[in-house]
Amino acid sequence: MSIEYKDVKLRAIEESDLELLLEMMNDSEIQKMVVGSGAPVSMYQQKKWFESLQTNKNELRLMIETKEHGTIGLITLTSIDYINRKAEFSYKIASSKNIRGSGYGTKAYIAIINYAFYQLNLNCINSENLEYNTVTEHIKKKLGFIKEGILRERVFRNGKYHNTHIWSLLKKDWEEVQKSIQ
Numbered sequence: 001m002s003i004e005y006k007d008v009k010l011r012a013i014e015e016s017d018l019e020l021l022l023e024m025m026n027d028s029e030i031q032k033m034v035v036g037s038g039a040p041v042s043m044y045q046q047k048k049w050f051e052s053l054q055t056n057k058n059e060l061r062l063m064i065e066t067k068e069h070g071t072i073g074l075i076t077l078t079s080i081d082y083i084n085r086k087a088e089f090s091y092k093i094a095s096s097k098n099i100r101g102s103g104y105g106t107k108a109y110i111a112i113i114n115y116a117f118y119q120l121n122l123n124c125i126n127s128e129n130l131e132y133n134t135v136t137e138h139i140k141k142k143l144g145f146i147k148e149g150i151l152r153e154r155v156f157r158n159g160k161y162h163n164t165h166i167w168s169l170l171k172k173d174w175e176e177v178q179k180s181i182q
Contacts (some may be wrong), residue, residue, distance in 0.1 A: 003062065005111035008104055010062040010075060015050065017063050020071055020094060022046045029095045033133050035155055035164055036090075060120075064093070064108045072097045075108050077116055077125070085123040087116060106139050110181065113143065117171045126168040130155060137165065144177035145169045 003010040013021070024030055025041040053061060058080045064073040073093040080087040089112065093105055116122045127145065129136045140147075145167040153161035 002065075003111045003115045005107050005114065007066055007068070008107040008111055009065045010108060010111050010115075011065055013050065013053065013061055013063055013074075017071060018043070018046050018050055021074060023096060024074065024092050024094050027095050030092055032157055033130060033136075034090070034092065035128050035130060060087075062112070064091070064104065066104055069097055069099055069104075072099060072104060073108070075112050077112065077120075080120070080122070082120075085121060087120075087122055087125055089116075089125045089127040100135075106142070109139060109143055113169065113174060117174055123171050124168055126166065128164045128166055130157070131163040131165055140167050140169075143169065143181070144173045146173070 001012075022041060022043055025046070053059070058078070060077040060080065062075050063071050064075055065071045073091060075089075075091040077087040077089055091105060091108060091112075093100055113125065116125055126148075127140065128151070129140075131150070137147075146169070147165055148168050149166045151164045151166060154164045155162050
């Protein structure tokens, strides 16, 4: 099974994806733009992480694939709370693919949002990004996410602390936004 939107497909992570995932985890350009830890990861650690995915029912981690470029990144719903119907959202596009700005990230967002709201029956998706990640902020605004707040000096990058921005998207707001993007 895969989740699709236009020319983007989201699919389960395979062991053959571990090399690309390792590359993305250790890519300094990607690490400058994401909230998570920037610690180097070994292939051993990557394999252990992959094995742990099989038992976690509160996470959905999928590879982003296109017909033209193959596998280009990772998109996730984590901390899925089936009682309160919410989850955390994030994504990464591999720097080595040289396709940033091509719209694949936005299409992957749309695919995972549709899946979260219409298959998992979630009501809210929240996300966090570094204050200077204006590309991600632009996509979120375009897709109807609302900035809910600022967490002060939460991430240390490039020798200083940076704020992160907290965003959310409700299903009812997505239904309105969807009319303009289809």
